[in-house]
Amino acid sequence: MKAKTVIKLVIGIVVIGGGIGYFMYQAMQSSWSYYYSVDEFATGSESVKNSSLRLAGKVKAGTVSRDMSKMELVFVLEGINNELPVKYTGVVPDNFAERIEVVVEGRLETSGTFNAEMLMTRCESKYKAKVN
Amino acid sequence: MADLGQFSLILALFLSSYAILADIAGAWCLDSGLLRSGRNAMVCCLLCLSVAMTILWIQLIRCDFSVRYVAEHTSLDLLLSYRISALWAGAAGSLLLWLWLQTGMLITVFFSTQSAKRSFCAHARVIANLVAVFFLLVLVLDKDPFTLSEVIPRDGAGLNPLLQHPAMVLHPPLLLVGYAAFAVPFAWAFACFKSNTEVREPPFVRAARNWALTAWIFLTVGIVLGAWWAYEELGWGGYWAWDPVENSSLMPWLVATAMLHSFRIFTPKTRIVIWTEILCLLTFSLCIFGTFLTRYGLVSSVHAFPDPGKGILFVILLIHIWVLSGFLIVKRFWRRKDQPSFSHPRAQEIFVWNNWLFLLLTFVIFVGTLFPFLSGLVSKRQITLKPEYFTKITSPGGLVLVLFIGLCPYLWQHGFKKSVRFILAGLVIVICAILWFMFKQLAPLFFVVSGLLLLNLVMDIIILARTGKINWRAYGARIVHLGVALIFIGIAGSGGYDVERQISMMPGQQEQLGGYNLVYESLGADHGPNFTAMWAAVSVYDQSDKLVAQLKPAKAVYSAGGKAVSEVDIRRTLGSDVYLALMDVDIASKMINLRAMVKPLINWIWIGSTLMVMGAGIVILNLVVSRK
Numbered sequence: 165m166k167a168k169t170v171i172k173l174v175i176g177i178v179v180i181g182g183g184i185g186y187f188m189y190q191a192m193q194s195s196w197s198y199y200y201s202v203d204e205f206a207t208g209s210e211s212v213k214n215s216s217l218r219l220a221g222k223v224k225a226g227t228v229s230r231d232m233s234k235m236e237l238v239f240v241l242e243g244i245n246n247e248l249p250v251k252y253t254g255v256v257p258d259n260f261a262e263r264i265e266v267v268v269e270g271r272l273e274t275s276g277t278f279n280a281e282m283l284m285t286r287c288e289s290k291y292k293a294k295v296n
Numbered sequence: 297m298a299d300l301g302q303f304s305l306i307l308a309l310f311l312s313s314y315a316i317l318a319d320i321a322g323a324w325c326l327d328s329g330l331l332r333s334g335r336n337a338m339v340c341c342l343l344c345l346s347v348a349m350t351i352l353w354i355q356l357i358r359c360d361f362s363v364r365y366v367a368e369h370t371s372l373d374l375l376l377s378y379r380i381s382a383l384w385a386g387a388a389g390s391l392l393l394w395l396w397l398q399t400g401m402l403i404t405v406f407f408s409t410q411s412a413k414r415s416f417c418a419h420a421r422v423i424a425n426l427v428a429v430f431f432l433l434v435l436v437l438d439k440d441p442f443t444l445s446e447v448i449p450r451d452g453a454g455l456n457p458l459l460q461h462p463a464m465v466l467h468p469p470l471l472l473v474g475y476a477a478f479a480v481p482f483a484w485a486f487a488c489f490k491s492n493t494e495v496r497e498p499p500f501v502r503a504a505r506n507w508a509l510t511a512w513i514f515l516t517v518g519i520v521l522g523a524w525w526a527y528e529e530l531g532w533g534g535y536w537a538w539d540p541v542e543n544s545s546l547m548p549w550l551v552a553t554a555m556l557h558s559f560r561i562f563t564p565k566t567r568i569v570i571w572t573e574i575l576c577l578l579t580f581s582l583c584i585f586g587t588f589l590t591r592y593g594l595v596s597s598v599h600a601f602p603d604p605g606k607g608i609l610f611v612i613l614l615i616h617i618w619v620l621s622g623f624l625i626v627k628r629f630w631r632r633k634d635q636p637s638f639s640h641p642r643a644q645e646i647f648v649w650n651n652w653l654f655l656l657l658t659f660v661i662f663v664g665t666l667f668p669f670l671s672g673l674v675s676k677r678q679i680t681l682k683p684e685y686f687t688k689i690t691s692p693g694g695l696v697l698v699l700f701i702g703l704c705p706y707l708w709q710h711g712f713k714k715s716v717r718f719i720l721a722g723l724v725i726v727i728c729a730i731l732w733f734m735f736k737q738l739a740p741l742f743f744v745v746s747g748l749l750l751l752n753l754v755m756d757i758i759i760l761a762r763t764g765k766i767n768w769r770a771y772g773a774r775i776v777h778l779g780v781a782l783i784f785i786g787i788a789g790s791g792g793y794d795v796e797r798q799i800s801m802m803p804g805q806q807e808q809l810g811g812y813n814l815v816y817e818s819l820g821a822d823h824g825p826n827f828t829a830m831w832a833a834v835s836v837y838d839q840s841d842k843l844v845a846q847l848k849p850a851k852a853v854y855s856a857g858g859k860a861v862s863e864v865d866i867r868r869t870l871g872s873d874v875y876l877a878l879m880d881v882d883i884a885s886k887m888i889n890l891r892a893m894v895k896p897l898i899n900w901i902w903i904g905s906t907l908m909v910m911g912a913g914i915v916i917l918n919l920v921v922s923r924k
Contacts, residue, residue, distance in 0.1 A: 184656060188663065191688035192681060199668060199678040218680055232882050233800050235889050254798060255532060255879050255891050258458065258861050269682075 197269060202243030218269045219248070219278065225262040241268065241278070252280040259285045298363050298442040301351040305442070308344035309432040311337045312425040319425070323418040331409050331418050338403055338421055341428065345396040352389060352441050356382045362448050365389065365441045371454030373826065378455050381465040385455060387591045388441035390472060394587075395431045397476035398424070405480050405503045406487075416500065419490040420483035423617070427479065427584075430613040438607075439591075457827075457854050457861050463525035470518030471545055475583040477511030478552065480504055482580035485573035486617075489624035502924075504576065505559040509916045512552050513909055519545050520905040531862035531877035533796065533893045535901070538686040543665045544586025547658050551579045554654035561644045568644060570625070575651070577621055581614055582658075588614075589665070646704045653697055660689045687791070691738045695745055698784055699724075701777055702749035705756060717752060724748045739792025742784055749781040768918035775911030782904030789872075789897025796893045798879070803886050810894035812844075812874060813837040819886045827852045829863065830881045832888045836867060836874050849878040849890070872896040 202221035219241060227240035237252045250268055260266070260283070268280035315337035322330030352365070356379050361367040369382040369389075383389045402424045406417040435441070458464075484504035522542070523535040536542060555575035558568055592607030663670070664681050671679040699721070706717055728741045753774050760770050795810035807814045817833040831850035838844050845867035853860045867874040873895040880889040918924075 184660070187689055187692070188660060191685045195682040195685040195688070196679045197682060199680045230880065232880055232887050232889055235798055235800050258531065
């Protein structure tokens with residue numbers, strides 16, 4: 165390869181790579197959220213509690229209540245040793261039920277309630293019908 | 297019977313291992329006896345797989361719950377069609393079907409032991425059997441479809457009611473046919489690495505290209521069906537969530553698209569050759585990697601739970617493939633260093649740029665999908681990326697792609713010269729910049745750029761028609777690209793201008809939604825054989841207070857397991873969809889919770905996808921018929 169081609173190649177790679185890298189960094193910054201289980205979260209440090217979080221846990225039996233006029237769903241997310249009250253406004257997935265694994269995404273309020281913007285249920289296995 | 301199934305899987309494992317040895321030895325000392333034996337072993341392997349698959353199918357149809365796979369995926373009240381489709385409802389069955397299809401396809405292409413082609417075929421078979429050995433190891437050691445139940449249940453677990461939908465029956469096998477067919481170009485590429493370029497057989501290039509296009513068509517249909525099902529059934533109103541499972545089928549699709557474009561300009565003894573071969577390798581690797589990712593939960597997804605096991609075998613297989621081919625590529629470069637004929641025509645540069653764009657998009661999606669895993673390596677905390685990450689990057693990427701598609705075919709044939717097209721393109725770029733500063737939104741830019749693409753396609757078609765000859769391939773390609781333009785218009789419209797509300801309503805109440813007025817009329821119930829459905833009648837009025845539709849979104853509760861499934865109701869027009877999903881019902885007060893959406897232009901996604909598949913279908917038919 166000639167020196168000129170090499171220079172062209174290097175400049176090209178730097179420009180394109182830098183551009184893509186910058187784009188990716190920008191997009192990542194605004195969209196990342198930490199992933200915890202309820203137990204990890206409860207024992208975690210204060211600093212992360214302010215950022216956008218994804219929490220995984222189980223819906224505790226007997227704690228689910230819905231307020232239909234406000235479209236609010238309240239339940240307790242439980243881990244092995246810890247629990248966390250969750251408030252969620254929005255669409256509840258069809259397979260939401262007690263005792264199933266869910267992932268919530270949102271922020272912790274000062275009251276200690278987790279305000280979820282997103283609620284995902286995980287199908288135990290994609291194709292199995294009964295959860296128990 | 298399960299024993300026979302298991303035995304045939306183990307036998308298949310031995311046969312494919314033997315086939316590898318026989319083919320390597322045969323190709324080494326050019327012994328036709330050994331080569332024939334290797335090939336016959338592969339045919340026998342296919343027979344064994346057929347036996348195993350037939351047995352599994354019989355057991356599924358007969359609801360033989362003594363086999364765990366059957367108990368987990370069927371139940372007595374399941375329709376026959378769903379029992380048949382239960383074959384690909386789980387990981388074990390899907391892998392078996394994939395391997396069976398793949399082995400069958402590879403045998404039809406690389407069957408020959410004629411002296412001119414024999415070593416090429418042998419090398420292709422070696423790598424194919426290597427893949428088969430790993431798949432069979434996973435099947436035998438980990439995901440054995442013939443494992444017996446510890447306790448024979450009275451009834452099976454059945455199929456999730458959400459998945460009892462024709463689109464979901466077809467979606468997995470279509471993807472699997474696609475993945476399996478990508479094994480043909482993959483084996484071809486590997487054999488090319490091994491052989492000297494001089495003996496690269498034109499018929500094999502044709503076969504690889506045709507199978508790649510076929511695979512691409514199947515994968516496209518599979519992906520679109522999955523998206524359509526999500527829109528129709530899941531009640532969340534979207535069609536694509538950038539979930540790892542979805543991404544793992546999109547990544548091979550993107551690379552395969554790049555691969556098809558480089559097959560288009562495939563000319564022996566140019567740089568394009570090695571480029572195409574690497575893309576073939578990459579496509580199939582991504583298929584395997586996607587399966588590993590989703591079936592073994594390297595990254596936890598909404599779809600399935602992490603289930604670490606022998607999945608590491610897939611990684612070992614990928615390492616094998618890349619180390620082997622890396623070695624062969626370097627060796628070939630070493631040998632051909634003195635040959636100067638390694639440049640390619642200037643016009644083809646454009647195709648390479650297009651390929652790079654596809655690869656970059658794939659890379660970005662790859663990083664995003666693996667991000668939780670990668671971040672887990674660096675720090676103790678896993679970090680997940682929200683779907684915004686993907687949309688933020690793929691939208692400008694898509695915009696550039698559409699611009700490319702509009703210009704490249706012309707550039708390729710005519711090069712840079714004064715033409716109304718470039719003036720138009722320049723104009724479009726200026727308009728895009730202005731629109732961006734006005735709206736700070738990408739959606740209107742997509743309309744303009746897609747418009748440019750449509751205009752270019754129309755001009756192309758006029759030029760084609762003027763020549764008087766019917767060039768099916770050129771027409772087919774234009775139709776595919778027409779589909780792409782429509783899909784982008786649909787994505788931009790439904791993503792950029794959608795209106796969404798979550799409303800709580802009492803009977804008689806009125807609510808505004810976009811330009812529509814929703815009136816909740818009444819609540820009713822239907823009783824089916826195994827479900828009870830509550831439905832809400834909602835009238836939709838347009839701005840001039842004309843009744844445009846009466847929708848009945850429903851929520852069905854299935855007696856088995858008490859599962860509730862929302863049945864959305866949609867008023868479809870080419871302009872926009874009114875999409876209603878019933879989220880919750882309070883029977884006493886008749887209060888309902890609705891998720892109501894207006895999705896502009898969304899139907900153009902489905903129309904565009906259909907055109908894309910039709911166009912590609914025309915091309916492949918023409919290629920097969922004309923034997924070009």
